[in-house]
Amino acid sequence: MIEINLDVMMSKRRISSGELASRIGITQANLSILKTGKARAVRLSTLDAICRELNCQPGDIITFKEEQ
């Protein structure tokens, strides 16, 4: 199962949802969908923008965990 650790990285970088959404060009609602793991897919362009703004690697935000 894919886990999204966006909120962890956001708190490390001390950036709010509104500010991050504004910087990467998506709505706060869409960012919330992403954070809560409800998204079905993520565009590479969105992932690229998130990593650039949070100064991190994709693996810092997205992890894979075996379902038990």
Next chain:
Amino acid sequence: MINRKVSAIASLVICFISAAVLIVWLFSFPQFFELFYIRYHHLSAENEAVRHVASIVVPTFYACAPFAAAALYLLIRLLFNIIREKVFIIRNVWYLRIIAACCFAVCAVTLTAGLRYAPLLIITFAAALLGTLLRVVKNVMHAAVELREENDLTI
């Protein structure tokens, strides 16, 4: 090319005209039948064959009228959704499913009547074809709804 919204509005106008015709016929179909079948063909209303045809066609119309009314009502609601830019939603799929069911219901009614008056079988075939067509459109719409939901959840 006609604007999409204008086209939907044109379809809506046709639906309202059809609904108006249906309402008028609900109150006057026997008179309409007399005028356009009996008088137009210079037949006698007392003729046994004419009374036989009237005894089949008029009740068949009234049996099919509720299904026609339901189909028109749902079609109007579907068109209003399209005009409001709510095209690929599950409710529209549901509307198409019910309209197709109404067509098959008319098919069943006219098939029963057609066993006594064969020309009604033309309506049976047309209704079955229309119902099948609408079911295919419903399937396509359902696939489109799923694609839209997938797209909406692609960030």
